[in-house]
Amino acid sequence: MSSGIEHAKRMAAYKAVDANFPPHAKVVGIGSGSTVVYVAERIGQLKNKHDFVCISTGFQSKQLIIDNGLTLGAIEQFPKVDIAFDGADEVDTNLNLIKGGGACLFQEKLVASSADKFIVVADTRKKSPSDLGIAWRKGVPIEVVPNSYAVVTRQLKELGAKSVVLRQGGGAKAGPVVTDNNNFLIDADFGSISDPGSLHQQIKLLVGVVETGLFVDMAHTAYFGDESGEVSEQLR
Numbered sequence: 001m002s003s004g005i006e007h008a009k010r011m012a013a014y015k016a017v018d019a020n021f022p023p024h025a026k027v028v029g030i031g032s033g034s035t036v037v038y039v040a041e042r043i044g045q046l047k048n049k050h051d052f053v054c055i056s057t058g059f060q061s062k063q064l065i066i067d068n069g070l071t072l073g074a075i076e077q078f079p080k081v082d083i084a085f086d087g088a089d090e091v092d093t094n095l096n097l098i099k100g101g102g103a104c105l106f107q108e109k110l111v112a113s114s115a116d117k118f119i120v121v122a123d124t125r126k127k128s129p130s131d132l133g134i135a136w137r138k139g140v141p142i143e144v145v146p147n148s149y150a151v152v153t154r155q156l157k158e159l160g161a162k163s164v165v166l167r168q169g170g171g172a173k174a175g176p177v178v179t180d181n182n183n184f185l186i187d188a189d190f191g192s193i194s195d196p197g198s199l200h201q202q203i204k205l206l207v208g209v210v211e212t213g214l215f216v217d218m219a220h221t222a223y224f225g226d227e228s229g230e231v232s233e234q235l236r
């Protein structure tokens with residue numbers, strides 16, 4: 001990955017934190033992925049960083065919180081979050097998201113849905129010109145209980161998925177990816193998604209599905225960095 005893209009991610013993250021971090025925040029959600037790394041970095045630079053706790057969305061996120069000298073809290077202790085920051089794999093023109101490219105979608109959705117304000121950070125490659133499923137071509141990530149994957153795969157095809165793939169660990173692991181919650185991930189390609197809310201609801205009803213990577217009507221604002229360092233803002 002080029003340093004230009006890293007610059008884009010850092011600028012988006014810094015602007016998102018600078019523009020939104022509540023001065024008296026008590027509970028802050030920290031997402032997962034390569035862009036939110038810079039959110040944690042920026043929050044770690046705050047003078048009052050010992051006045052709030054940070055809730056992680058998975059193993060990597062927990063490490064980011066610790067490595068930046070922030071105070072780690074658990075969602076079980078702090079079920080109401082003031083603000084959550086996270087990355088996205090794709091953002092549509094209505095600020096709906098596809099997430100889960102890094103296998104972290106369930107805890108991300110738990111934290112985002114508990115937050116008063118949910119802020120997205122990304123580089124401009126994540127912007128869809130219209131619907132979801134256009135910029136992100138790998139399919140909708142869906143977390144499933146392991147022994148349900150074959151049944152859910154069949155049912156996703158019946159719902160219209162063009163391809164359904166059990167995500168594999170690749171060179172890093174023989175066999176399927178196992179999430180931080182000990183589940184499997186299915187990537188289901190529905191092509192261009194005109195009604196992500198309806199698709200999410202249909203998938204969520206399948207027995208074995210823990211959560212989908214469709215984040216509908218959840219984000220407040222998205223910040224997109226480009227390689228020149230410019231950051232654009234998309235509001236719902």
Ligand SMILES: O=C[C@H](O)[C@H](O)[C@H](O)COP(=O)(O)O
Pocket residue numbers: 031032033034035036086087088089099100101102103104105108
């Ligand atoms: O499962 C991973 C998360 O949903 C990430 O937030 C998403 O994949 C975006 O990650 P990145 O900032 O690395 O593109």
